[in-house]
Amino acid sequence: MPDRYLRGIPPWAGEIVRFGFVGLSAFALDYGVLAATIQLGASPYAGRVLSMALAMVLTWVLNRRLTFKTSAPPSWREFAAYTGLALAGIALNYAIYSAVLWVGGSLLAAMVLGTGIAAVFNFWRYRSLLGDK
Numbered sequence: 001m002p003d004r005y006l007r008g009i010p011p012w013a014g015e016i017v018r019f020g021f022v023g024l025s026a027f028a029l030d031y032g033v034l035a036a037t038i039q040l041g042a043s044p045y046a047g048r049v050l051s052m053a054l055a056m057v058l059t060w061v062l063n064r065r066l067t068f069k070t071s072a073p074p075s076w077r078e079f080a081a082y083t084g085l086a087l088a089g090i091a092l093n094y095a096i097y098s099a100v101l102w103v104g105g106s107l108l109a110a111m112v113l114g115t116g117i118a119a120v121f122n123f124w125r126y127r128s129l130l131g132d133k
């Protein structure tokens with residue numbers, strides 16, 4: 001794409017698009033695992049704990065490779081830092097998800113609201129850890 005089309009676009013704009021793709025991929029995994037655990041007899045609350053944990057691992061892998069294009073090799077230290085940052089977003093996501101279910105909202109609505117709000121919260125936090133490396 002010629003540079004004239006990129007003038008005035010902040011460098012993080014592409015990261016937001018890639019972050020959205022990663023988020024949709026994680027949402028699909030999250031929803032699939034949650035649906036499977038519910039089919040196996042778990043409550044929507046217990047099943048979400050496992051589905052969110054797996055989705056978080058996927059977002060770490062994809063965000064470092066695609067969103068922020070981190071050149072440093074992956075490490076347990078980075079994963080621990082990512083997990084630490086993710087915990088606040090996961091808590092926010094789970095609280096919204098639980099509240100929507102509690103008031104009678106659908107599983108899908110609970111996931112969309114919780115995940116969407118947490119995604120905005122998480123982008124800038126993850127960018128501070130994985131961006132510009």
